[in-house]
Amino acid sequence: MTTATAPVRRLGPADLEACLELGADRDWPREEHKWRLLFAVGQVYGIDDPRGGLAAVVVGTPYGDSVTAISMMLVAREHERRGLGRRVLGEALERTGTASALLTATPMGKPLYEAMGFRTVGQCATYGGTLTGVEPSGVSRPFTAADLPAVTDLDTEVFGAPRTGLVAALPGFTSALRVVDSPGGITAFGGAWPNTDTTVLGPVTAPDADTGIALLCDLAAAAPGPVRVDVDHRQPRVLEWVEEHGLAHRFTTAIMVLGPDFPADPARSITPVMLALG
Numbered sequence: 107m108t109t110a111t112a113p114v115r116r117l118g119p120a121d122l123e124a125c126l127e128l129g130a131d132r133d134w135p136r137e138e139h140k141w142r143l144l145f146a147v148g149q150v151y152g153i154d155d156p157r158g159g160l161a162a163v164v165v166g167t168p169y170g171d172s173v174t175a176i177s178m179m180l181v182a183r184e185h186e187r188r189g190l191g192r193r194v195l196g197e198a199l200e201r202t203g204t205a206s207a208l209l210t211a212t213p214m215g216k217p218l219y220e221a222m223g224f225r226t227v228g229q230c231a232t233y234g235g236t237l238t239g240v241e242p243s244g245v246s247r248p249f250t251a252a253d254l255p256a257v258t259d260l261d262t263e264v265f266g267a268p269r270t271g272l273v274a275a276l277p278g279f280t281s282a283l284r285v286v287d288s289p290g291g292i293t294a295f296g297g298a299w300p301n302t303d304t305t306v307l308g309p310v311t312a313p314d315a316d317t318g319i320a321l322l323c324d325l326a327a328a329a330p331g332p333v334r335v336d337v338d339h340r341q342p343r344v345l346e347w348v349e350e351h352g353l354a355h356r357f358t359t360a361i362m363v364l365g366p367d368f369p370a371d372p373a374r375s376i377t378p379v380m381l382a383l384g
């Protein structure tokens with residue numbers, strides 16, 4: 107068997123090390139905590155290299171039957187440009203079977219996604235560094251298990267598709283998870299999670315940028331060391347805030363969609379959980 111004839115296989119947590127090694131082949135960091143979440147909430151597909159390890163991998167995380175978040179698209183350097191990327195992604199899309207798919211593309215991934223029919227709908231800028239001049243706002247309180255139904259409903263309303271499994275995994279995945287109460291119930295929530303040597307501030311969902319920034323301040327107060335924040339270009343106030351508080355622009359990715367648009371509310375979506383999950 108060769109990589110050209112090896113089938114696309116659904117991978118499991120036992121394949122985690124092989125995924126990390128394939129990432130290392132492309133100079134991606136060993137994001138073990140993140141991969142474990144992706145194995146728990148998503149479907150990981152790969153093509154084995156008959157000589158050992160993986161030749162290709164991609165993750166599809168379906169949200170109900172409306173949209174799948176695509177991520178971790180990787181083909182080993184020595185097997186690139188032989189159709190493996192197209193094959194493993196095509197099969198992941200077919201098996202997850204939702205009406206639409208969503209991803210954020212690096213410049214290297216974009217030609218493959220365009221060749222498969224994805225269109226660019228926006229841009230997302232990634233910032234990193236140590237936040238300066240940030241004080242806790244006091245508008246939020248820690249999440250409790252009783253908040254899960256309200257947070258799940260709010261996430262579905264704002265994201266535009268039911269991410270029930272992902273939201274249920276957040277209390278175990280995040281290092282801080284907070285909510286904002288109002289007389290009508292919970293109107294905002296935010297989380298932070300550890301990724302290698304950085305704390306990622308996300309997801310943050312809020313009725314307006316000011317509340318989102320207040321939540322970012324509360325999450326940052328509990329985050330030791332450097333942070334990472336991914337900001338959609340449709341959030342100019344938040345872009346301004348990260349730049350004013352010491353974070354540096356690292357890179358920009360294109361937000362791409364395949365299939366029909368789905369009903370999201372970008373105004374209330376302040377930061378994603380991570381680029382891999384929207």
Ligand SMILES: CC(C)(COP(=O)(O)OP(=O)(O)OC[C@H]1O[C@@H](n2cnc3c(N)ncnc32)[C@H](O)[C@@H]1OP(=O)(O)O)[C@@H](O)C(=O)NCCC(=O)NCCS
Nearest residue numbers: 180181186187188189190191192211212214215217218221
């Ligand atoms: C992006 C990546 C997954 C592509 O995988 P691949 O197996 O080489 O892609 P394929 O051979 O299936 O390419 C399918 C089509 O995509 C387009 N394409 C893929 N790579 C391309 C490149 N470097 N330049 C231009 N077009 C490209 C072409 O249209 C190609 O069809 P063709 O070869 O018939 O012209 C691979 O280069 C990779 O792992 N890169 C590093 C990690 C990365 O950046 N991943 C994307 C994260 S968003």
